[in-house]
Amino acid sequence: MNFTKNKMLYGYVILYFTFLYVPVMFLPLFSFNDGMHMAFPIKGFTLDHYEEMWSASKLHAALWNSIYVGITASLSATFLAFLAAKAFTKYKFRGQIFTYGAILTPFLIPEIILAVSLLVIWINIGLPLGLTPIIIGHTLFCVPFCMIILISRMEGFDKNLEEAARDLGEGVLGTFYRVTLPILLPGLIASFLLGFVLSFDEFLIAMFLAGSDQTLPVYMWGQLRFARRLPHVLALGAVIIVGTTLIVMLAYWLRNLGQPQEKKNLTIDI
Amino acid sequence: MFQVWQKFYASSDNAKAYILLSPALILVILGMAVPVFAMFAMSFTTQAGFEIDYSPTFDRYREFLDTGTRTGTILTTLLSxxxxxxxxxxxxxxxxxxxxxxxxxxxxxxxxxxxxxxxxxxxxxxxxxxxxxxxxxxxxxxxxxxxxxxxxxxxxxxxxxxxxxxxxxxxxxxxxxxxxxxxxxxxxxxxxxxxxxxxxxxxxxxxxxxxxxxxxxxxxxxxxxxxxxxxxxxxxxxxxxxxxxxxxxxxxxxxxxxxxxxxxxxxxxxxxxxxxxxxxxxxxxxxxxxxxxxxxx
Missing domain, CATH: 1.10.3720.10 (MetI-like)
Incomplete structure (x- = not known):
């Protein structure tokens, strides 16, 4: 069949792109709007909302909480996912499909179930709510993502390289530091960055478990209800959108770095 | 007993794989399986005010599914x-x-x-x-x-x-x-x-x-x-x-x-x-x- 041109389909794809991107673009657009109401017509250009955002002290606290949670959760998730990915790519073992499924479930079941059940056990044990249970919850649902990213990266890994290093007299640790790590580093960093973005944006688990320690999405949720506070949330939203897009692009670039050409077309599990 | 262990180690890929997998599996068990089970247990309790009565009962499920009451109607409607x-x-x-x-x-x-x-x-x-x-x-x-x-x-x-x-x-x-x-x-x-x-x-x-x-x-x-x-x-x-x-x-x-x-x-x-x-x-x-x-x- 001749798959060269199909104007109708192409037109539809353009429409689809518009549908994907336009809603997201409205937030930055309205963040420069000189007016209280989030409605058309747009009144004028202003940077006031950004200034207002800069001076909100609660926002700063929430931002630091989010960064702390994101880094801790994503580092732990990447580490656990790396070990798991190693097991899945290197060995054939009993119960392989079952364990793979088990590790993926936190990503598959409705998030509210995860959040609520963590809340129930946390309260029944009598531990104080705060950032710790949020980190556990975030690590839990970041592991599946990180693992899929790392497996796709490690499947192309040439085991002979490790063996060659061992044959040439490197120890186990030396082989890891001087051969395995440099090869897998881009994938590990990509996994860390995407895990960070996931945790940074996560709202539901954080809302249930935060107690009085708000993360950024929880803070935004609180502000969304007040029309007067909305503009500076939009400014914040615009900054977050630009920031996460840059991080994600960097992560994608790192993921494909140094991949053999024919593999490049396959690394798109997420 | 010893023989079982020996067998396990003979096919040592199994052992090695599960050692690598154990941290992630422990997290899934402690962070998800146990909490979901706790929530399941919680669904058989009764709460009045801030007091929770832990004697097991199916009443919460009846409350949810009984379309004769207001709560039941709302909940079943929302579920569907x-x-x-x-x-x-x-x-x-x-x-x-x-x-x-x-x-x-x-x-x-x-x-x-x-x-x-x-x-x-x-x-x-x-x-x-x-x-x-x-x-x-x-x-x-x-x-x-x-x-x-x-x-x-x-x-x-x-x-x-x-x-x-x-x-x-x-x-x-x-x-x-x-x-x-x-x-x-x-x-x-x-x-x-x-x-x-x-x-x-x-x-x-x-x-x-x-x-x-x-x-x-x-x-x-x-x-x-x-x-x-x-x-x-x-x-x-x-x-x-x-x-x-x-x-x-x-x-x-x-x-x-x-x-x-x-x-x-x-x-x-x-x-x-x-x-x-x-x-x-x-x-x-x-x-x-x-x-x-x-x-x-």
């Missing part, structure tokens, strides 16, 4: 609405995304990955903000209504666009599109072009070829997309809370209320268990139906 909305979202997301995945898989020759990356980038930006953006579009003074009024097509804003099931479905379709795109693209991209050629050479029209060759071969992607969208959206909270209003409220909003404002953990836990149970049932049905279907084709 959650499932209906998720079903619609799954259907429309796959319907709208399939042509795009098809286009990238078959018509795009260079930089396919770049196309896919471009289409998944919006998915990485804050879920909360993406949902909120739809408020700016569908609201009474939002983009659509404002432009309709200024063009003169209508005098007053179309109120059904906002705070309705329609707004929830549209918003969720937008939010979950990336999850449909990836599995669909992967399965379409794998299809051997010579099969399509063969079908054409044997006299099938383009349409017949699609129905009888391309689509059946892409079914694994479709099934993947169904499960990966349906399951999480049943429990979606943010979208109905922001754009759903009372009309578009879903079961998760009620669960959140039970664990917050209403302070009835027992009934909240029972609702969550019922939601989880429905999701599992639907997953089993989808698996069963699609297996039958693929055998037929």
């Amino acid at each position: 609405r959650s499932i209906t909305i998720s079903f619609l979202v799954t259907f429309f997301t796959i319907l709208t995304t399939y042509p795009v995945a098809y286009y990238v898989a078959f018509y795009v020759k260079k930089n396919k990955i770049l196309w896919i990356i471009l289409m998944t980038i919006p998915f990485w930006t804050s879920y909360l903000l993406r949902v909120f953006a739809w408020k700016l579009i569908l609201g009474n003074s939002g983009v659509i209504n404002a432009s309709l009024i200024s063009v003169g097509l209508t005098d007053e804003p179309l109120s059904y666009l906002m705070y309705s099931q329609l707004s929830v479905v549209i918003t969720l379709c937008h939010a979950w599109s990336a999850f449909a795109l990836l599995p669909l693209f992967v399965s379409l991209d794998k299809i051997d072009h010579s099969l399509i050629e063969a079908s054409r050479d044997l006299g099938c029209s383009k349409f017949e070829t699609f129905i009888r060759v391309t689509f059946p071969l892409s079914l694994p992607g479709v099934i993947g997309a169904i499960l990966i969208i349906f399951i999480p959206t049943v429990g979606d909270f943010v979208t109905p809370a922001l754009v759903g209003g009372t009309e578009g409220r879903m079961l998760s909003n009620m669960i959140q209320a039970y664990f917050g404002r209403v302070n009835n953990f027992s009934l909240g836990a029972a609702s969550a268990v019922i939601m989880l149970f429905s999701v599992i049932v639907v997953t089993i049905i989808v698996n069963f139906v699609t297996k039958r279907l693929t055998q037929r084709l």
Whole structure:
């Protein structure tokens, strides 16, 4: 069949792109709007909302909480996912499909179930709510993502390289530091960055478990209800959108770095 | 006993693999399995005020399912609405995304990955903000209504666009599109072009070829997309809370209320268990139906 041109389909794809991107673009657009109401017509250009955002002290606290949670959760998730990915790519073992499924479930079941059940056990044990249970919850649902990213990266890994290093007299640790790590580093960093973005944006688990320690999405949720506070949330939203897009692009670039050409077309599990 | 260990170590791949897997598995067990079990246990308790009576009872489930009472009516309605909305979202997301995945898989020759990356980038930006953006579009003074009024097509804003099931479905379709795109693209991209050629050479029209060759071969992607969208959206909270209003409220909003404002953990836990149970049932049905279907084709 001749798959060269199909104007109708192409037109539809353009429409689809518009549908994907336009809603997201409205937030930055309205963040420069000189007016209280989030409605058309747009009144004028202003940077006031950004200034207002800069001076909100609660926002700063929430931002630091989010960064702390994101880094801790994503580092732990990447580490656990790396070990798991190693097991899945290197060995054939009993119960392989079952364990793979088990590790993926936190990503598959409705998030509210995860959040609520963590809340129930946390309260029944009598531990104080705060950032710790949020980190556990975030690590839990970041592991599946990180693992899929790392497996796709490690499947192309040439085991002979490790063996060659061992044959040439490197120890186990030396082989890891001087051969395995440099090869897998881009994938590990990509996994860390995407895990960070996931945790940074996560709202539901954080809302249930935060107690009085708000993360950024929880803070935004609180502000969304007040029309007067909305503009500076939009400014914040615009900054977050630009920031996460840059991080994600960097992560994608790192993921494909140094991949053999024919593999490049396959690394798109997420 | 010793022999068992010896056997285990003889096939030492097993041991090595599970040593590597143990941290992740321990996290899943302690962070998910045990808490879900605790929630399950909680659903058999009774809460009055701040006191929880731990003597086991099925009363919470009766409360949920008894349509004779107000609570029961609300909860069962919200459950069936959650499932209906998720079903619609799954259907429309796959319907709208399939042509795009098809286009990238078959018509795009260079930089396919770049196309896919471009289409998944919006998915990485804050879920909360993406949902909120739809408020700016569908609201009474939002983009659509404002432009309709200024063009003169209508005098007053179309109120059904906002705070309705329609707004929830549209918003969720937008939010979950990336999850449909990836599995669909992967399965379409794998299809051997010579099969399509063969079908054409044997006299099938383009349409017949699609129905009888391309689509059946892409079914694994479709099934993947169904499960990966349906399951999480049943429990979606943010979208109905922001754009759903009372009309578009879903079961998760009620669960959140039970664990917050209403302070009835027992009934909240029972609702969550019922939601989880429905999701599992639907997953089993989808698996069963699609297996039958693929055998037929």
